Amino acid sequence: MDSFNLSLLIDGIVGQSDNQILNIVLPIGLKVLGGLLLLLVGWVISIRLSAWANAFFETSDLIEETIEKVLVQLIRFGVLAVAVVLVLQLFGVQTATILALLSGVALAIGLAVQGTLSNVAAGVMLLVLRxxxxxxxxxxxxxxxxxxxxxxxxxxxxxxxxxxxxxxxxxxxxxxxxxYTRLGRRRMTAVVGVAYDSDVDQVCEILRKVLADNPAWDSDPAPYLYVSNLGDFSVDISVWAWADGSVYFDAQANFKLEAKKALDAAGIEIPFPHHVEIRRSV
Structure with a gap:
């Protein structure tokens, strides 16, 4: 708008009577006030509904906690979106126009943030497949x-x-x-190396007793011990034992500690890497 048209507009408004100015400003002011009121009400309702939904989900087992938090966010933003649409309609913007505008904005945003949308799609798949x-x-x-x-x-x-x-x-x-949690139980695979002059049967009995003394290890299936390797400096015995996932780490740490104590008490050597030097006279 050039300066000539702007001056004509100002002269036209100034030249109106007070009632005519009021008739122009009052509807606009009421729409602005109504729009702000709608946004305020939508904001309050979104907070109340999301808080109610969160409280309901916490006392209900209908939906898993993983999905609950996402649903609470969707409820809040959904109510806010409805409030914004109502405000736009209040100012005379048609629903079809709003949908066309949102489609254009969504397309522009989608091209700009393809990586972010990929994360959203992956997030939805994680929530569905769980x-x-x-x-x-x-x-x-x-x-x-x-x-x-x-x-x-x-x-x-x-x-x-x-x-x-x-x-x-x-x-x-x-x-x-x-x-490591979904199936409930976990299997420990521990390897205990002993010296070549050790009685392997005695070693296995000692390790079985260590497992039996700790109720965290399951008796069904029973622990399984076998010679898994004849190494350069040790006979390696592998130990398989099952425990509940909630106590697995503590049970595993306890087994290693008690196995070392029990083997030491029996005089069984746990060797370390070493080399034997043989000298022959020529």
Whole structure:
């Protein structure tokens, strides 16, 4: 608009009577006030509904915790989206126009953030297929720990050193996932090396007793011990034993400690790498 048209517009408004100016400004002001009120109401309703949904999910076992957090977020943003659409309609924007505008914006955003949308798609697949759940101990994308959150964009894992690692969902979905909790029990494979002059049968009996003294190890299936290798300086005995995943780490650490004590008490040597030098006279 050039300066001439702008001056005509100003002169036209100034030249109107007070009632005519009021008739122009009042509808606009009411629409602005109504729009702000709608946004405020939508914001309050979104908070109340999301809080109610969160409280309901916490007391119900209908939906898993992994999906609960995503549903709460969707409820909140869904209510806010409805409020924004109502405000636009209040100002005379038609629904078809809104949908066309949203389609164009979605296309532009999609081209700009393809990687982010890939994470969203991967997040949806993780929520649908559920290879991991909150609280499970997993290894994926080079990280291992307890799953604390599965979101639409990233998956959070707390490592054994209490470090929070946030991994893009695409990396989690495309990488192999080792879930150590899902099946309940885990098998320990420990290797105990003893000297060549040791009585292997005695060693196996000692190790079986160490396992039997700890109730964390399952008796069915029974522990399995066998000579797995005749090494350069030791006879290696492999020990297979099953324990519940919740006590597996403690049971494994206890076995190694008690096995060392029991073998020492029996006078059985656990050798270390060494070389024997033989000198012959010419």
């Amino acid at each position: 290879p991991i759940k909150i609280g499970e101990w997993v290894e994926t994308a080079g990280e291992g720990g307890s799953v604390s959150r599965v979101g639409l964009f990233r998956t959070d894992i707390v490592t054994i050193n209490n470090v929070l690692v946030s991994i893009p969902n695409t990396a989690v979905f495309q990488a192999p996932i080792h879930n």
